[in-house]
Amino acid sequence: MFDFLEGYDLLGAFWVTVQLTLLSAVGSLVWGTLLAAMRVGPVPLMRGFGTVYVNVVRNIPLTVIILFASLGLSQTLNINLGAQAFDTINFRLAVLGLVAYTSAFVCEAIRSGINTVPVGQAEAARALGLGFTQVLTLVVLPQAFRSVVGPLTNVLIALTKNTTVAAAIGVAEAALLMKKMIENEAELLLISAVFAFGFVCLTLPTGLILGWVGKKVAVKR
Amino acid sequence: MTEVSVAKEDVASSGDLVVLKSVNKHFGALHVLQDIDLTISRGEVVVVIGPSGSGKSTLCRTINRLETIDSGTITIDGRPLPHEGKELARLRADVGMVFQSFNLFAHKTVLENVTLGQVKVRRTDKKKAEERARALLDRVGVGAQADKYPAQLSGGQQQRVAIARALAMDPKVMLFDEPTSALDPEMINEVLEVMQQLARDGMTMIVVTHEMGFARSAANRVVFMADGRIVEQAVPEQFFSNPRSDRAKDFLSKILHH
Ligand SMILES: Nc1ncnc2c1ncn2[C@@H]1O[C@H](COP(=O)(O)OP(=O)(O)OP(=O)(O)O)[C@@H](O)[C@H]1O
Ligand SMILES: [Mg+2]
Numbered sequence: 001m002f003d004f005l006e007g008y009d010l011l012g013a014f015w016v017t018v019q020l021t022l023l024s025a026v027g028s029l030v031w032g033t034l035l036a037a038m039r040v041g042p043v044p045l046m047r048g049f050g051t052v053y054v055n056v057v058r059n060i061p062l063t064v065i066i067l068f069a070s071l072g073l074s075q076t077l078n079i080n081l082g083a084q085a086f087d088t089i090n091f092r093l094a095v096l097g098l099v100a101y102t103s104a105f106v107c108e109a110i111r112s113g114i115n116t117v118p119v120g121q122a123e124a125a126r127a128l129g130l131g132f133t134q135v136l137t138l139v140v141l142p143q144a145f146r147s148v149v150g151p152l153t154n155v156l157i158a159l160t161k162n163t164t165v166a167a168a169i170g171v172a173e174a175a176l177l178m179k180k181m182i183e184n185e186a187e188l189l190l191i192s193a194v195f196a197f198g199f200v201c202l203t204l205p206t207g208l209i210l211g212w213v214g215k216k217v218a219v220k221r
Numbered sequence: 222m223t224e225v226s227v228a229k230e231d232v233a234s235s236g237d238l239v240v241l242k243s244v245n246k247h248f249g250a251l252h253v254l255q256d257i258d259l260t261i262s263r264g265e266v267v268v269v270i271g272p273s274g275s276g277k278s279t280l281c282r283t284i285n286r287l288e289t290i291d292s293g294t295i296t297i298d299g300r301p302l303p304h305e306g307k308e309l310a311r312l313r314a315d316v317g318m319v320f321q322s323f324n325l326f327a328h329k330t331v332l333e334n335v336t337l338g339q340v341k342v343r344r345t346d347k348k349k350a351e352e353r354a355r356a357l358l359d360r361v362g363v364g365a366q367a368d369k370y371p372a373q374l375s376g377g378q379q380q381r382v383a384i385a386r387a388l389a390m391d392p393k394v395m396l397f398d399e400p401t402s403a404l405d406p407e408m409i410n411e412v413l414e415v416m417q418q419l420a421r422d423g424m425t426m427i428v429v430t431h432e433m434g435f436a437r438s439a440a441n442r443v444v445f446m447a448d449g450r451i452v453e454q455a456v457p458e459q460f461f462s463n464p465r466s467d468r469a470k471d472f473l474s475k476i477l478h479h
Contacts, residue, residue: 123287124324124383128338128390129314131307138341143328219327220372 004185005194013177014198020094020163020173021202025156027099032106037136039107040114050107058104062165066097070169087172094166102159109151113144118221149214156210157203174198237299238263238394238425239284244293246279253279255449257293261394266426268436268457271446272472277429280446281398284427285316298393314342317387317395321402323379325371325386331358332367335386343390350389357385361415377408381415394425401432431476433461445469 038050057065070093073079081092117140125139145152164175178195182188239261246254253276261267269277282288284295286302286309295302297316303309325334335354339345345353358364361381363374371379380400387395397416401409413435420426420439430436436443436457443460445453447468453460464470 118322118324120320120322120324121326124318124320124326124386126287126310127285127313127316127318128386129310129312129342130338131310134341138337139326139328146328220370221327 004187013174016173021160023095024098028102028106032103035107036110054104069093069097094171105155109148113148116147117143146217153210240296242294245291264423265441266420267442268440269429269444275446276449281396285313315393317392319397321399323383361385376404377411380412397428
């Protein structure tokens with residue numbers, strides 16, 4: 001029944017999906033946190049930048065962002081992110097695009113987490129003589145993160161599925177393989193089912209594990 | 222001639238710890254602090270009382286610049302309050318603050334609450350900071366709770382931890398903004414006793430409170446505020462038994478007769 005799978009590197013394709021997801025997740029967590037810090041910070045220029053960034057980026061379709069990375073950065077400006085091989089360039093551009101896009105959502109999730117931290121927490125920290133960055137990194141963000149594990153899980157699951165957009169610039173992840181198989185094989189329904197199952201295998205445990213983590217780290221007040 | 226002026230400076234630097242000169246502050250159209258002049262000497266315990274909305278909290282908060290002021294000057298130990306950055310942070314470390322709602326760091330243990338400032342601001346090494354933290358926690362009577370989280374403590378215990386957290390910075394002056402107002406009645410005394418001990422040990426304290434017992438027994442001076450102004454100041458005995466202003470008489474009659 002699953003003969004049609006023969007000759008295709010299904011696991012290899014999903015492994016690329018996993019790599020895209022993990023690298024983009026780490027990148028967007030870092031950049032998204034920095035954006036959130038800018039948006040709550042005291043420097044007007046940074047606040048403005050953060051606000052404009054988030055509102056522009058999250059309103060552009062991901063496909064457009066990834067195509068821009070490929071056509072604009074790589075092919076027009078010759079920015080190839082330190083890679084030579086075509087595959088590596090596209091993989092890195094896809095990660096860049098995914099990070100640029102996902103970080104806008106990470107930023108907003110973290111910002112809503114910051115809003116759940118009572119102002120008294122930051123005031124007590126300032127009263128001790130901690131500077132802005134210390135107040136943020138030692139007191140506010142640790143509490144903010146704990147309250148947004150749920151929303152961040154949703155962002156991560158969306159990111160996992162969004163990696164399929166990388167197929168648009170030829171990254172050999174799961175969706176590209178699926179397209180190839182649909183063109184070559186007859187079992188269309190089964191092929192879709194296999195790939196759907198593959199994604200559920202990635203996202204379902206993510207949701208369950210992080211759901212448990214979220215409960216575990218929740219701050220009691 | 223020279224000697225005289227040196228002597229004068231000496232008195233100023235050893236005597237007056239917190240000096241506010243014609244301080245004004247607005248919240249929009251609301252003039253919350255109106256030409257406040259207030260001098261607090263080293264070792265002095267000053268109780269600030271007054272009706273709700275008279276600006277007591279705001280006064281406290283301006284002294285470590287959690288609120289900015291519109292005009293006037295505030296100096297602490299002879300140094301004017303810096304505006305921003307490192308200077309300001311250093312000064313804040315010298316001014317301990319205890320809040321009505323405790324504001325212990327919810328994600329840190331009691332011990333970590335008391336070591337955080339020492340390690341991150343004073344750059345004390347971690348082990349020394351923990352020793353000092355444990356000693357202070359013992360002193361305020363919550364040594365056994367060191368490894369718990371704030372949410373696991375009663376209000377009275379949390380407030381005593383908050384006092385220990387402030388003391389850990391070796392502040393020159395401690396500000397208390399209604400430290401017992403959020404507490405159940407049976408816990409008020411345990412906090413007041415810690416404060417009384419602190420006063421006896423010579424700590425300079427500015428305390429916003431309506432606890433008349435504390436004011437009578439621990440304060441050197443009562444400052445009465447109404448509508449953003451200091452209306453009257455006197456030693457506690459005189460203020461409570463023989464207030465001069467009508468505002469103070471009115472206020473006292475309300476809080477003493479219920
Ligand atoms: N952040 C703020 N923005 C606008 N108005 C404020 C702010 N904080 C305080 N106020 C107003 O300033 C006035 C003085 O407030 P403050 O908290 O200093 O009074 P208080 O004497 O401490 O009162 P209470 O006894 O109720 O604590 C009040 O009218 C209050 O509503
Ligand atoms: Mg108040």
